[in-house]
Amino acid sequence: MKWGVVTFPGSNDDRDALYCLETVLGQHAVSLWHKDRDLKGVEAVVLPGGFSYGDYLRCGAIARFSPVMQSIIEFAAAGGPVIGICNGFQSLCEAGLLPGALVRNHSLSFICEWVRIKVETTRTAFTRACHKGDILRIPIKHGEGCYAADESTLKMLEDQDQIVFRYVNEAGEVIEAANPNGALHNIAGVTNARGNVVGLMPHPEHAVESLLGGEDGRKLFCSVFAR
Amino acid sequence: MLAKVYVTPKKAILDPQGKAIVHSLHALDYAEVTDVRMGKYLEVRLQGLSRQQAEQRVEEMCRRLLANLVIEDFRFEVVED
Numbered sequence: 575m576k577w578g579v580v581t582f583p584g585s586n587d588d589r590d591a592l593y594c595l596e597t598v599l600g601q602h603a604v605s606l607w608h609k610d611r612d613l614k615g616v617e618a619v620v621l622p623g624g625f626s627y628g629d630y631l632r633c634g635a636i637a638r639f640s641p642v643m644q645s646i647i648e649f650a651a652a653g654g655p656v657i658g659i660c661n662g663f664q665s666l667c668e669a670g671l672l673p674g675a676l677v678r679n680h681s682l683s684f685i686c687e688w689v690r691i692k693v694e695t696t697r698t699a700f701t702r703a704c705h706k707g708d709i710l711r712i713p714i715k716h717g718e719g720c721y722a723a724d725e726s727t728l729k730m731l732e733d734q735d736q737i738v739f740r741y742v743n744e745a746g747e748v749i750e751a752a753n754p755n756g757a758l759h760n761i762a763g764v765t766n767a768r769g770n771v772v773g774l775m776p777h778p779e780h781a782v783e784s785l786l787g788g789e790d791g792r793k794l795f796c797s798v799f800a801r
Numbered sequence: 802m803l804a805k806v807y808v809t810p811k812k813a814i815l816d817p818q819g820k821a822i823v824h825s826l827h828a829l830d831y832a833e834v835t836d837v838r839m840g841k842y843l844e845v846r847l848q849g850l851s852r853q854q855a856e857q858r859v860e861e862m863c864r865r866l867l868a869n870l871v872i873e874d875f876r877f878e879v880v881e882d
Contacts, residue, residue, distance in 0.1 A: 631866070631867070632869055635866065635869065639866070667871070668869065673871075674871060675869055675871040675872045677810075677814060677872055678817055678818060679817070680815065680817050681817070682817050682818065682821055722814055722871070722872055723871065724813060724871070727871075756815070756817070
């Protein structure tokens with residue numbers, strides 16, 4: 575399967591995503607430059623982590639208007655699978671492809687640690703190889719990862735099964751102590767109504783080799799190509 | 802012309818920076834402080850527009866880019882430069 579990984583000025587996990595897809599998972603992956611309108615015929619898109627455009631104004635706010643994002647918005651509207659990781663998640667929210675927004679961690683600190691997230695739905699392009707209730711161990715590293723949305727949006731997310739991942743403890747319980755950044759309802763990742771666009775703060779591309787601490791992140795990518 | 806744009810976190814959104822500033826002010830004995838909300842102030846310089854046009858354009862800029870209406874409110878004033 576052919577994947578595209580976007581590079582904005584300031585992206586810093588684009589190489590990790592390419593390595594994960596090509597070397598670890600044996601996929602065909604190409605780099606998409608932020609000025610490209612041409613998506614090179616890719617069948618799935620990864621918006622990687624980093625600090626696109628220096629996080630100026632708001633995280634993901636400038637990336638949202640880049641030429642490549644206009645093509646990705648069309649690609650997503652046609653049902654193409656798109657995953658936004660960390661800064662990519664922020665950009666998808668800014669672009670209106672996903673509901674809500676990411677704001678400063680409650681602790682005001684940049685957090686870099688392994689967390690546990692529970693799979694809340696398997697109807698998305700990136701979780702259909704999982705089981706509902708699976709607990710994945712995946713690292714986070716962000717300063718602005720606190721998921722925020724108004725009450726009506728939250729209700730819509732719950733009603734339409736759009737919450738994909740929540741931060742949990744070892745026992746899989748959704749509790750405040752397991753919430754690293756103050757995210758509403760412990761939300762770590764959401765999807766659009768159709769389930770083809772997924773955004774999450776944890777980094778699955780950093781959890782694909784046991785040597786580096788775990789392989790749980792593979793499931794998200796494998797969901798797209800393993801039928 | 803100059804547009805002075807103020808972007809602030811919505812009331813419903815917790816503002817941890819504002820809270821940290823409150824704590825710091827209390828530590829400096831400003832016990833009268835009950836709340837701080839921290840936002841952004843932008844100066845947008847414009848040319849070739851009437852005041853009415855400028856206000857319309859700045860409103861649009863705020864909605865499209867300068868503020869994220871999911872989490873922020875904005876207000877602005879247009880003044881002669």
